[in-house]
Structure formats: C-alpha cells, structure tokens
Amino acid sequence: MNTNKPVIGISCGDINGIGIELIVKAFSDARISEICTPVIFANNKVVNFYRKLATDTNFNFNPIKDFSRINTKQVNIFNCWEEDIAITPGVLNETGGKYAVISLRSAIKALQDGSVAGLVTAPIHKSNVQSEDFTYTGHTPYLKDAFEAKDVVMMMCAENMRVALATEHVPVKDVASHLNVELILSKLNLIQQSLITDFGITKPRIAVLGLNPHAGDDGLVGDEEEIIKPAIKEAKNRNQLVFGPFSADAFLRVGNTKNLMLYYPCIMIRD
Template sequence: MNKPAIGITCGDINGIGLELIVKVFSDPRMNEICTPVLFASNKTVNFYRKLAGDNHFSFNAIKDFSRLSNKQLNLFSSWEEEVAVTPGKLNEIGGKYAVLSLQSAVKALQEGSIEGLVTAPIHKSNVQGPDFSYTGHTPFLKHTFQAKEVVMMMCAENMRVAVATEHIPVKEIHSHLSTELILKKIEIIHQSLSFDFGISKPRIAVLGLNPHAGDDDLVGDEESTVISPAIREAKNRNQLVFGPFSADAFFARGQYAHFDAVLAMYHDQGLIPFKSLAQGEGINYTAGLHIVRTSPDHGVAFDIAGKGIAQPHSFLEAVYKCVDILRNRSEYEAQRANPMKKMMPEVTSKLVDEKIED
C-alpha cells in the first residue's frame, strides 16, 4: 500500500484541535507515514503556529489536490475570509468554521482526493444550524455516506469498547434498545474486527443494561427479553459473542482483556471505564462506513485551549490508527483476491510499533 493521503479537520477553531495538529505535524517523520491534508485557512493555522512559539511546523498551501506535497503537511484552503480566533470561547464562529472544515474534507473524501479522515473535536451546541443538525460527527457521517447503521468504537492498545446507543439522554436509553439494534451493532463490530483490524475469529463481549445484568430479572428484564436474544442469534450466525455481563464486575476484574471488543449499552457505561483504562491514548473509530474515520477520544477542552499545554497523544494515535486501518483493509482485499496468500498475523501494522516519541 502506498503512503495514503489523510484528511485532517481543524475542529472548533477555539478549542485545542489546531494546537494538537501543530504539535503532531511539527515532527517531519509524520510525513513518512502519510500525506496529511489539513482543511482550514492560512491565517487561522498561522495563529496557532505563532502561539506554539519555536517549532518546526510548516505547511504547503494548496487550493487543488494536484499540488499535494509528500514532504510536509498540506493546507487546503476551506475559507478565505479573516476569522477572529478566541481560544477557550464557545461562540458561533468556532462552530461555523468547524463545519466548513468538515464539509470540505468530506467532499474531498467523496471525490477520492484523500483516502482517510481524522477529525478534531467539535462542540455539539455551536455547530447546530441549517447545514448541520447532527449531535456529532458519527451521525453526520452515517447520513452523508448513506450507511444503514454505524458503531462508535473506542480503541486503545489494551481494549476496544463500542456503544449500542450514543449521544441520547439517559432516560431514553431503554426506548432505543431492541434486539434488532443490538444484533446489527454486533454484526458491524464483527465485520470491522475482521476487515479493519485483521482479527480472523473475533471474540465480542456484550454488557447488560441493568445493575448486575438484571440479576435474573430482579432489577430489570432487558437482559432476558432484549439483549440475550440478540446474543443467541449472533451465535447462530457462528459469531463468538458472549454475555450479557454485569458492567461493573466486567471491567473491575479485567475481563475485557479476554475479548477483542466490548459492546456497552450506552455512552457512559462504556466510555467511563474506557477513558479510565486507556491512559489518554484512546481514539474513536466509526465502524460501518466504507470510508475510514478516526478522532481523538476527547473534546474541545476550552478550559486549556490556547495555553499550549494540550497533550497530543490521542490525536497522534488517531492518525496512526487511520493509516493502520487503511493498510489492514488493503491486506484484507488482497487476501480475498488471492486466497493462497497468507495474511499478515499482526492486528495492526508496524506503524504503531514505530510511534514517534514526544
């Protein structure tokens, strides 16, 4: 596989996204891994380059993809007007240009000008408008690329945690869950572990919804009426699926280490233990799309924006993982085209083993 062109969105221009991008791509070795394309504007990026002080960050400004450089970050102009950047402030400007960056990057994906996408964080409230009425990147990408269903999967070296429901109020979780939904999520996870992560016989754990996984229906019956039927049907499809597990004991006892992925029923059930155990290096991957999209596992962090103290580990991991998944997909397709060719046994490519030290 040739070095892929990876699109980078700037996220909320008042958050930590552009600071992280400057830090990550100040290291010229990143250009050995991919051809990065940032979707923003010269003046906005220069604001954060100056804020970072003495660094080796530089970029190649382009207005069309015929002028991509393989030796430095490329900056595709997504807007021309001068924009007031106010780090740490939640305002309409931050949301407006986050959406412009995302739309510009998605257009490039659709046209084949880039091969993968890494998205910097946006704030859900200030991106709302006529051109963007979604609760985040995941539903927007699901709609744009016409996927019937997708899965938000958090990935780290030691675990992968997916969620059956995403950004919805806790009081509505019950009404969103169904056997059909859970079964579809399991199917997508299973396919992604094989196709995107190179795991031939993935093992998937499914968590219960209620305390103690319902405790034999004493504290809720969703486990027996909704979740277990989905697990049984997945097993009938020859998938290695287990559960439902009591969420607290599952993570406390380290059971997650015995599985290739875990399906949680709702956002906090999965993400609280994930972020606690991933040690700041987790990433978010949207499984179920025909394109590859990753992001860091944190938000805009307005409280530290503009202070130069944001840590780039998760964003760096998101870039690595985007490249890795593209590589794994290429190898998977090559194996399908030539079944006699032995697939590489590694779950991820050697790029992750050659991580750039800070």
C-alpha cells in the same frame, strides 16, 4: 521511505477550541509524514495563529487550493475559506461552529471524491454547530448521512482493547427505549466485520455488556437484559463468538482484556 503513503484528511474542528493546537503539535513530529501525507482542512491564517502560540514546535506546511498541489513530504493546508475571521481561543461562539462545519464538509467531500483515503476529525462543540442545515449531534451521524450508510458504530481503541457503543448521544433516561434486538444485531455485525477487515482478527470474540447494574441480577434491578439476550442468542446462531450480557460495572477490570478482543457495552460506556 514509504512512496505509497495514504493521503489523510484532518478537519480542524472548532477554530476557538483545542483542535488546531493539537494538530500543530501532533504534526510537528516528522515521523507522521513518513507514514502518511496529511491534508488539514482549514485556513493558512488560522493555522499560523496557533503555530505562533506553540513556540516549542517545529511546524511547517504547504498551502494548497487544489489536490494537484499536494506535497507528499510536508503537511498540507487545504484552504476552505479565504476571509479573515476573529479567533478567540476558549470562547464558545457562532464563528467557531460555522467554520468547524465548513472544514468538516470540505474534508468529507474530499473523502467522497477519493482525494483523501481517510479522515481524522478534530473536536467540535455540539451546540454551536447547530443550524438549519446541520442538526447533527456529532460527527458519526453526519458521516452516516453523508455516505448514505444503513448503520454505523462508534468504536474506541487502545492497544488490545476495543469498545463499541450501541447508542450515542442519547439521554440516560431514554437509552432503554432505544434498545432492541435488531439494533444490537446490526451493531454486532458491523463490529464483527470491522474486527476481521480492519484489525485482522480472524475469529473475534465479542463481549456484550448489560444495561443495568449487575446486568439486572436476573430481573431484580431491571429487565432490559431480556432484550439483549435474544440478540446474543441470534448472533451465536450466526456463528459469531458473542458472549454476555456481562455486568458492566465489574467487567472492565484487569484480566478480562486478555480473553476477549472487544467489549460491547449497551450503555455503561458512552461517548
């Protein structure tokens, strides 16, 4: 048994969405509690509501109001609110967004305080979380501000494939105006650092994908690649193994994944 398990926080997402159902079903697998101590930021009654719907699962939890009460052998529910609320699965409303933000803020505070070692976020809906004091388009920009980070990058991982994004939640018609050498270099530096530190890749190889079909075809179908190329050149000057820009509409095919550890699209793959 792992006696040095990390405590991992899980925000519940929209209480009317799929988040808590996924959490209940995922943490019904006892093997997860063998590698970490889960703390779900929600409310006992809400979790119980979804537990009763998932009749084919074996989900038990330990309710807590402070971290001194954590049970390392069980899933823990940190109660972020006490009031009774109406749960309407599948319905997009203000209640779902309000309590998604309460859960997220509570989880991030625990992360800032060191009460949890990492954070998993269940889905939120970008429209119903909006308020005067929460104007973010998703988790990533909110985490950036919460931790006062100079820059952040979203990376999606599956086995040996890792895809990072240059831009997030930007209308397609505006993406080109957001691209510049400084932005691309900043993202590349973050990716390089993560691949070395988090994934143990000593010499990561990074492929940069183009913005336009066929990576612009030397200017025939767009010239935004002329913004990307100087960033790649500068990254190489910094001894980074960066290549491209490659045609995004042809690059992600069988075979390329064997040669490059990460694909870095500037637009063609978006969240």
